Amino acid sequence: MSFKxxxxxxxxxxxxxxxxxxxxxxxxxxxxQARPAEEAQAMRVxxxxxxxxxxxxxPNEAGPWxxxxxxxxxxGSGSIGVLGSLHGDFSSLDADTLMDLDGLGVMSxxxxxxxxxxxxxxxxxxxxxxxxxxxxxxxxxxxQYLPEGANIDALSYDELIQWTANVHEAxxxxxxGFPAGPKGLKHxxxxxxxxxxxxxxxxxxxxxxxxxxxxxxxKELWAHTNxxxxxxxxxxxxxxxxDAWIVFDHTSRLAQAFNERPDDFVAFPAPAGPTGRGFMPxxxxxxxxxxxxxxDAAMALVKYLLKPETQLATLRATSFFPVVDVDLPDxxxxxxxxxxxxxxKMSASPDANPGLLPxxxxxxxxxxxxxxxDTFERIVLAGQPIDRVLADQKRALAKIMDDTGAPCWAPDAxxxxxxxxx
Amino acid sequence: xxxxxxxxxxxxxxxxxxxxxxxxxLLCAWVLIPLYLLLVNTLSSPEAVNSFPKSFLPGFDLGSLxxxxxxxxxxxxxxNSIIVAAITMVLSILIGAPAGxxxxxxxxxxxxxxxxxxxxxxxxxxxxLALPLAVLFIRTGLDDTAFGLALVHTTLAVPFAxxxxxxxxxxxxxxxxxxxxxxxxxxxxxxxxxxxxxxLPGITASAIFAFVISWNEVFAAAVLTIENRTLTAFLxxxxxxxxxxxxxxxxxxxxxxxxxxxFAVRKYLFAMWGIANR
Numbered sequence: 001m002s003f004k005x006x007x008x009x010x011x012x013x014x015x016x017x018x019x020x021x022x023x024x025x026x027x028x029x030x031x032x033q034a035r036p037a038e039e040a041q042a043m044r045v046x047x048x049x050x051x052x053x054x055x056x057x058x059p060n061e062a063g064p065w066x067x068x069x070x071x072x073x074x075x076g077s078g079s080i081g082v083l084g085s086l087h088g089d090f091s092s093l094d095a096d097t098l099m100d101l102d103g104l105g106v107m108s109x110x111x112x113x114x115x116x117x118x119x120x121x122x123x124x125x126x127x128x129x130x131x132x133x134x135x136x137x138x139x140x141x142x143x144q145y146l147p148e149g150a151n152i153d154a155l156s157y158d159e160l161i162q163w164t165a166n167v168h169e170a171x172x173x174x175x176x177g178f179p180a181g182p183k184g185l186k187h188x189x190x191x192x193x194x195x196x197x198x199x200x201x202x203x204x205x206x207x208x209x210x211x212x213x214x215x216x217x218x219k220e221l222w223a224h225t226n227x228x229x230x231x232x233x234x235x236x237x238x239x240x241x242x243d244a245w246i247v248f249d250h251t252s253r254l255a256q257a258f259n260e261r262p263d264d265f266v267a268f269p270a271p272a273g274p275t276g277r278g279f280m281p282x283x284x285x286x287x288x289x290x291x292x293x294x295x296d297a298a299m300a301l302v303k304y305l306l307k308p309e310t311q312l313a314t315l316r317a318t319s320f321f322p323v324v325d326v327d328l329p330d331x332x333x334x335x336x337x338x339x340x341x342x343x344x345k346m347s348a349s350p351d352a353n354p355g356l357l358p359x360x361x362x363x364x365x366x367x368x369x370x371x372x373x374d375t376f377e378r379i380v381l382a383g384q385p386i387d388r389v390l391a392d393q394k395r396a397l398a399k400i401m402d403d404t405g406a407p408c409w410a411p412d413a414x415x416x417x418x419x420x421x422x
Numbered sequence: 423x424x425x426x427x428x429x430x431x432x433x434x435x436x437x438x439x440x441x442x443x444x445x446x447x448l449l450c451a452w453v454l455i456p457l458y459l460l461l462v463n464t465l466s467s468p469e470a471v472n473s474f475p476k477s478f479l480p481g482f483d484l485g486s487l488x489x490x491x492x493x494x495x496x497x498x499x500x501x502n503s504i505i506v507a508a509i510t511m512v513l514s515i516l517i518g519a520p521a522g523x524x525x526x527x528x529x530x531x532x533x534x535x536x537x538x539x540x541x542x543x544x545x546x547x548x549x550x551l552a553l554p555l556a557v558l559f560i561r562t563g564l565d566d567t568a569f570g571l572a573l574v575h576t577t578l579a580v581p582f583a584x585x586x587x588x589x590x591x592x593x594x595x596x597x598x599x600x601x602x603x604x605x606x607x608x609x610x611x612x613x614x615x616x617x618x619x620x621x622l623p624g625i626t627a628s629a630i631f632a633f634v635i636s637w638n639e640v641f642a643a644a645v646l647t648i649e650n651r652t653l654t655a656f657l658x659x660x661x662x663x664x665x666x667x668x669x670x671x672x673x674x675x676x677x678x679x680x681x682x683x684x685f686a687v688r689k690y691l692f693a694m695w696g697i698a699n700r
Contacts, residue, residue, distance in 0.1 A: 028648060037493065037657075037664040037672065044494055056649070061659050063549055064644035071556030071645065078560070079648055183662075237666060240472045256665050260468065 026054040027297045030068065031084030033130075033284050034318045035059040039252075042317035050313075051304050053297050062089060069289060073097045078291035081298040083126075087283040090126050091119055092363040098125045099288040104299055106306040108323035112356065117285055120360055126285035127302055130311070130320035132251045133281050134188060135342040136160075137235070137258075137267045142167050142175065142245040153345050155271040157197065157217050164224035164246055176225040177244025181233035185250055186376060187369040192280025193248075194218060196355045197273030201412040203419045206397050207390040214273070215379050215386045222380050230381070239265060250282065251343070255319040255335035262334030269346035276353030278411070279346050283357060284320060353411055360406030371397045397421050460677065463670035471667040486671035499656035500679065502568055503637060506652055507683075509572035510579055510636035511629045517576065518583025518628060523613075525584070526591035540581045548578075552645045559646055566648050574642045579632035586631070590624035591617070626690035630683075637680050653679075 034043045040059045048055040060068070065085065072078025083090075083098075090098075100123040107114050108128035119125045138152075145166035146152060150159040164176040180186045191202050198214035199205035226232075226244050238244035239257040247254070248270065257265055270279050286305055288298045304310055311322035312329070319335050321343075328340070346352065361368050371393050378389045398421040408419035463471050464487065465480035490496060524530075525537065555574060556565070564570030594617055602612035643655035654676060661672040 035660050035663050037489070037660045037668050040660050041489075041493055058648065058651075059660060060644055061662075064552075064641060064655075064659070067549065067552050068556060068645045068648075071553055071560060074553075075557045075560035079566070234663065237472075 026056040027051075027081035027294065027301050028079050029055050029057045029082045029084060029301065030065060030080040031057065031059050032062050032065045032086065032089060033059070033084050033320070035061070039318050043314075047310060047313045047317050050310070051301060053300070055301060065089075066092075069093075069097075072289065072291045076291065077293075078289060079293055080289055081292050081294060082301050083287045083289060084129060085284065085287075087116055087285060087357050088365045090117075090285055090287060091359065091361060092365050093119075093125075095119050095121045095125050097290055099290055099292070099295065100124065101127050101288065101299075101302070104302060106303050108306075109325045110323065113283055113323060116283060116357065116359055126287035127306060128323040129284045129286045129305060130314055130318065131281055131283050131323050132320045132339075133279060133343050133346070134185070134193065134248065134250050134270065135254070135267050135339060135346070136246070136248050136270055137239060137254050137265055137338075137342075138247070139239060139242070139245040140264055140266060143266070145170055152266070152268045154349060155268070157221070157271045157273050160246075160271045161217065161220050161224070164221060167245055168224045171245075174224045174226050175245035176221060176229075177232055177235050177238045177247035177249075178222075178225050178229040179232050179235055179247075179249050179253070180229045180376070181231045183233040185253070187372040188250075188280060188282075189248055190372040190376065191358065191369075192355045193270050193278045194273075196278025196280075196353050196411045197271070197275060200275035200353065201408075202355065202358075203397065203401060203408060204412045204415075204422045206421050207394040208422065210274070211390060212386050215375075215390075217273075219380055251335075251339035252319040254339070255333075258335035258338045259333055262338070265338070267338035267342040269342055269349060272349070272351050272353075275411075276351045277346060277349050278353045278355055280355045281357065282320075283323075355411050356409040358406075359409050361400065361404050362406075364400050364404050367400050368397075371400070394421050457677065457681075460670055460674050463667065464674040466667070466670075468665065468667040471670060486667045487675075489668060490671055490675055495651070495656060496653070496675075499651050499653040502647070502650045503653040504679070505568045506572045506575060506643075507633045507636040509569060510575040511632045513572060513576040514579040514583045514632040515625060515629060518580050519587045519625065521580075521584045522587030522589075523591050525588045527596070537584075540584050543577050544581055548574075548639070548641045552642055555642070556645050565646065566650055568647075568650055571643055571646050571650075571652070572636070574646065575636040575639055576632075578639065579628075579635045582631040582635070583628040586624050586628040587621065590621045594620050623690055626687050630687060633683055634680060637676075 029048070034040055040057065043059075044055075044057045048057055062085075066089070069080060069083060072080055102123040104124075104127065106127060107117075107124065110128070113128040113131070114124065117124050117126050117128055136155075142163070143152070145163060147159050147162040147166065150163065155163070164174070167175045178184075178186065178189070194214050194217075195202045195205065195211065198217070199208050199210040201208075205211055226238070228243065232238055232244070234253045234256075235244060235247040235249040236254050236257040239247060239254065240260065254267070258267070270277060272278075286302050288295060288302065292298045305314070306324060308322070308324060308326045311324055311326055315321055315328075315336055316333060319333075319339060321340065332340070347354065358365060358368055374396075375389055375393045378384045378393075379386050401418045401421060405418045407417070408415040412419060459476075462478065462480045463476075465482050465484070466477070467481055467483040467485060470477060470481050470483070521540070525533065559565040559570050564573070598616055599612045602616045603609070607615060638654060640654050640658050643652045644659060647655065657672050657676060661669050664672065
C-alpha cells in the first residue's frame, strides 16, 4: 500500500466519521430574534422547553439567517422548520417560498398585524409572534433638571431639547443618548417618531418645509447628545454606565437596565411635535418555509408559540409583548412593567399619532432605511444644508417607492398607486 | 578624543538598548494587556464591568462563566470547532506544502498566474460565496458536516500555507537535497529526511494560521452548519448583542482554546529563529 493510498484511506475515514448525519427529531427554529445570550437561553429553557417534540432554537444574525433560508429554498430541501424574524425581513422574501398559514387557525388579535402578515397576498404568509415598540428612558438623576411645568409623561420635543440642555449645562457633559451606532435603530426614530410628530407623514412629507423644521430640531437635540452616540447600539449599556442619562431605544434594548437596577431609571413616552406624538410598533412573526422537513411539527410549534401561556413566557424571556389577548400578571420583570406602562401611556395620550411599519417595500426595505440613515449622516454628522440633502435624498426615496409601487401607510394619507414623495 | 568617542559609542549603545527594550515591552503589552483585561472583566461581577473607572484586579466573581457553563450546546460546539480546525490544519498543509515545494523547486508554465490565483481565493468575501456553497452542500449531502465546513476553511487557509512554505523551501539550498540524492536518497526520502526537519517550524506556522482562520470564521460556519455548529458561530452571533459582562466571558471562552493550542505548538514555532527547542 503506497503512501498515496494510505492517505486517501485516511481522508475517507475522516470524511465518513465527521459526516455522519445527525438524526433530526427536533424542529429547527431559525430566528433572528432573542439573540443575546441570556434571551436565547431563556427561549430554549423557559419558552420552548414545554414543546413536546423538542425545539432546536438557533438565533442568527440577519445575514446568515437569510443566506441559509435562500440556500434551502434553492436546493429544494432543507432542515429549517420554523422561521422567526421581523416583519421587515419577511416582507423581503418571496411569498411563494413560505407556506400559507390560513388553515392554522391561529392569528394575532390585531387586524392590522394580520393584514401586514399577508405580505400583500391573500393569505397569511407568517403569523404575528410578538411585538414591541420604542420608548424613552432616563436616569432618575436627570429628573431634577426637567424644565419647569413639563410633565415627563407628556413631553414635547421642545421640552426634551430644553431638558437635555439643562442637564448638559448642569453636569457639563451632553447626556442624551441616541442609538446611532452601526447596529443602532436610528432609522426607526426618524420614520416612526420624528417625521410623524412634525410632518404627519413619512414618505409624502419627506422633503416638506415641516421636515426641514424637524431636522433643525433634531440638530438642536444633537447638540446635547453624547457624541459617542455614533457607537451606541443598545442604550441599556450607556444607561447602566452613566454615559447617557436620557435615551431613546427599542424596549428590549433597554430591558437590561431596568432589570438590573429597576429603582434607578424611569421609562416614559416618546415626545410630541406639532402633529402629535408619533410612535411605531415592532412586529416579529413566525413562518414555515416550503422546504420544512416536518411541516406538521412546524405547524404545531407555531400554534404552541401563539398560546397565551407561551406568549407570557416569551414576554418574560425577551421583553417582547404578546400579540394575542392575554391578562398580564402582576409579577412581571421590572423592564416589562416599565416598558408596558410607557407604551400604554404613549398609545393612550390624547395627541397619539401611531404609525405603521413600512409595507410593500419587498427587498427594498433596507434601501428605504438607508435613505433615512444617509439623510441623518449628511445633515447631522456632516453638517450639510438641510434643503439640499432633502432634495437629494428625495430622489432616492421616490425611486424606491416607484420601483416597488408600495402604497402609503399611516400616518401618510392613503394613495392609489405608489406612495408619492411630494 | 578617544575618551569622547567611547563615551558617545557607549551612549548610542545605551540608547539602542533602550529602544530595543521598550520595543519588546510595547509589543508584549500590545498582546498581553487586552488579554489581561479580558481575564479581569471575565472574573468580575456585572456591576464591576459596567462601572468606571475599571479595576485592574479581578474580583473573582464566577457568575459570568457559570452562565456559560449552563448554556446548552457549548461543549458540543467546542468539540465541533476543534474537529473542524484540526481537519482544516491537516488539509491545508497536505495541499499547501506540496504546492509551496513545487513553486520553489520547479519551473513550469503559468507559475506566476498560479501564485496569483491562489491568492484570489481570498478576494471574494464569504457572504458572497456562502449561498451557492450552501446550495451545493445541501445537494451533495456535505451540508451540516464538520468535513464540509473544513473544506471551506481549507480554501481560506491554503494561500497562507502555500506562501509560507514556498518562502521556506526557497530558503533551503537545493544543494542540500542534491547532496542527499548522491548519498542514496530518493526524491521522497531526501525530502522527508533532510528538508522536512528544516521546514518544520514553517509548517507549524502555517498550521497555526490554518487553525486560527478556521477558529475565527463565523459566516460560513453559521450558514453551513446547524446541528454541528462551531463554537465561534454558536457564540459570536449571540455575543455581539449580549450584556457587557457576558461579552467578556464569551470572548474569554473563545480565546482560551486558541491560546492553549498555540502554547502547545510553540516549541516548533520558536525553532524557526534558531532557538533550540525547550
